[in-house]
Amino acid sequence: MPNASQQVENLQQRNQIQQSEPFLDTNVPALYQGESSDIGPQSVVQIKPRRTWIEAYGDEQYFYTDNMFLAGQNRQGADVLVSTVQAALAPTPFDFHGGQLAPRVGYQQQWFNYDLARSDTALVYNFNNGMFQNVQLDSFDFNVSTVFGDVSWQRQNWLFSVGTDYRTLLDSGAYHEFYHEYVPRWSVVRDFPLSPTKDISIGYEGDYRFTDTWNPPMGYGGNYNDRTDQGVFVVGNWRLCQYAILQPFYRFEYSHYTALHRDDFLHSMGLTIYFPVTKNVALRGFVGYDDLNTDGLFAQDYEKLDAGGGLNLFVRF
Numbered sequence: 001m002p003n004a005s006q007q008v009e010n011l012q013q014r015n016q017i018q019q020s021e022p023f024l025d026t027n028v029p030a031l032y033q034g035e036s037s038d039i040g041p042q043s044v045v046q047i048k049p050r051r052t053w054i055e056a057y058g059d060e061q062y063f064y065t066d067n068m069f070l071a072g073q074n075r076q077g078a079d080v081l082v083s084t085v086q087a088a089l090a091p092t093p094f095d096f097h098g099g100q101l102a103p104r105v106g107y108q109q110q111w112f113n114y115d116l117a118r119s120d121t122a123l124v125y126n127f128n129n130g131m132f133q134n135v136q137l138d139s140f141d142f143n144v145s146t147v148f149g150d151v152s153w154q155r156q157n158w159l160f161s162v163g164t165d166y167r168t169l170l171d172s173g174a175y176h177e178f179y180h181e182y183v184p185r186w187s188v189v190r191d192f193p194l195s196p197t198k199d200i201s202i203g204y205e206g207d208y209r210f211t212d213t214w215n216p217p218m219g220y221g222g223n224y225n226d227r228t229d230q231g232v233f234v235v236g237n238w239r240l241c242q243y244a245i246l247q248p249f250y251r252f253e254y255s256h257y258t259a260l261h262r263d264d265f266l267h268s269m270g271l272t273i274y275f276p277v278t279k280n281v282a283l284r285g286f287v288g289y290d291d292l293n294t295d296g297l298f299a300q301d302y303e304k305l306d307a308g309g310g311l312n313l314f315v316r317f
Helices: 004-018
Strands: 054-065 078-089 094-096 099-114 121-126 131-136 142-155 158-171 177-195 198-213 227-241 244-257 262-276 281-294 302-316
Touching: 004 099, 004 158, 004 177, 004 198, 004 227, 004 244, 004 262, 004 281
Parallel strands: none
Antiparallel strands: 054 078, 054 302, 078 099, 094 099, 099 142, 121 131, 142 158, 158 177, 177 198, 198 227, 227 244, 244 262, 262 281, 281 302
């Protein structure tokens, strides 16, 4: 799958932006991190604190993209289904130096499936026989396995996080690995409550990606995708009513590739609307636009528009 690792990264970033602390003990999502930290969940009967240790998460996203290969020209549209399951050891945050410390370690599995509603083909070059041929778009299905660990410390409206991921990409045919990466990462987020129904979050995210790519370009090693990413974002949250939250966002990322001469500038923006069904289940609709500019020899400038919906389940016990 061309640019598969970039597609995974783009989706991870969009999900992180969309998923501020998703649910309170009511059916209404938290407007910002720690919204109820001062008063806690309210109840007529006193709630007895109960520590949880495990969090589990499942998500289905189905959307249309107008550029599945992240190409500069001859863009290929397709419908995409991304399925995610995740489980983590994540004890309830505990007091630490005037704030709340939250460690977490877990595993995530994702499946990327293309062109479920249609039977389109794309003209591709076969490196095995040196010929061009038409193939079904679902030939580019792949899956992603990620082992992750992180720790977050929150104090008032500040949230600091450090963590690491080990991610492997495999094709969905013979399950051959074609890419893996080790990613130390760090972030800081500041929330600005504007009113009881509006909030803005501003954040910074950084990482370094140690990569290994199967079949790299001639003259380059498998680590030619090694790079550092530096991103800043702003996210708005507007509670339209008890069961709907509107969330516009903008993100800018600068990537510097350390094994070759390449610098990328990625602008991402979008709009999400949430509809909580229960305290653990939510529906959402979203639209997102990406614009990448690069000076890399093995990459192209591209624009991409995604639009669709999702359903997620989030539980702690």
